[in-house]
Amino acid sequence: MSISMSSASLPVFKxxxxxxxxxxxxxxxxxxxxxxxxxxxxxxxLAPDMLPFTRQVLIACDAARLGVSRISGVETxxxxxxxxxxxxxxxxxxxxxxxxxxxxxxKLDGTExxxxxxPVGRDATRTMKAEAxxxxxxxxxxxxxxxxxxxxxxxxGVDLGKADYLSGAR
Numbered sequence: 001m002s003i004s005m006s007s008a009s010l011p012v013f014k015x016x017x018x019x020x021x022x023x024x025x026x027x028x029x030x031x032x033x034x035x036x037x038x039x040x041x042x043x044x045x046l047a048p049d050m051l052p053f054t055r056q057v058l059i060a061c062d063a064a065r066l067g068v069s070r071i072s073g074v075e076t077x078x079x080x081x082x083x084x085x086x087x088x089x090x091x092x093x094x095x096x097x098x099x100x101x102x103x104x105x106x107k108l109d110g111t112e113x114x115x116x117x118x119p120v121g122r123d124a125t126r127t128m129k130a131e132a133x134x135x136x137x138x139x140x141x142x143x144x145x146x147x148x149x150x151x152x153x154x155x156x157g158v159d160l161g162k163a164d165y166l167s168g169a170r
Contacts, residue, residue, distance in 0.1 A: 005071065005112060006105035009134055013064040013100055013142070015167075020060060020146050021093045022164060023153055028086040030158045038086055044152050053152045057089045060145035061096040067138030068100060070116045071130045072107035 031038045045052045051059070058081050069076040076099060083092045112131035120126045128137065147165075154160050 004105070004109045005130065005134065006108040009064075009068055009071070009108060009138070010100055010103065010105065012139065013068070014097060016142070016146050017061065017064060017093050017097055017100075019165060019167070020057060020149060021090050023150055023158070023160060024057070024086050024090050024093070026160060026164065027153050027158050030153075031086075039084075041153065041156055041158070042084060042086070042089070044156060046148065046152055046155065050148070053149055054084060054089065056145045056149040056152065058083065058092065060142055060149065061092055063138060063142040063145060065096050065099055066118075067134065067142070068103055068108065070118055071111050071114065071134060071138075072103055074103050074107050 027041050028038065031041060042054045043052045058079075062079070065076050065079075068074070077095075079092065079095065083089050112129065114130040115127055116130050116133045117125050117127040118133070118137070126137075150160060150165055
């Protein structure tokens with residue numbers, strides 16, 4: 001049996017966004033235990049030209065939500081990107097997961113050859129077949145931002161390990 005577009009996307013996003021929420025819970029507990037300003041973590045960036053932790057979380061959510069929307073044709077609500085606290089970021093993940101759960105799998109399945117045009121940077125677009133878009137753009141972008149969020153927290157001493165990354169929410 002071949003893999004479907006819905007099975008290659010929806011459960012992947014659900015598990016990894018759950019793991020990302022788990023990272024946030026551990027970071028929040030770390031900040032409370034150390035009595036440090038949570039912004040020291042939420043605004044931290046690994047390099048001067050990289051986006052801070054908060055943006056990594058928002059972009060991971062958007063990669064999942066917008067990727068599924070573009071492939072499925074199901075309209076997604078606009079999120080304002082105003083989240084700054086651990087609780088607000090966890091709520092953003094929950095909103096993303098709720099929306100993803102509302103997408104019928106049959107809106108994704110069978111879309112492999114659908115043309116998807118999406119923004120690249122500020123002024124350009126790119127068009128790819130939906131299967132290639134999912135495999136070579138959406139999923140790598142999603143994992144990049146989840147991994148970067150993990151690395152920021154780990155770099156700052158939050159007790160995260162490979163088990164948290166792979167199955168922290170289970």
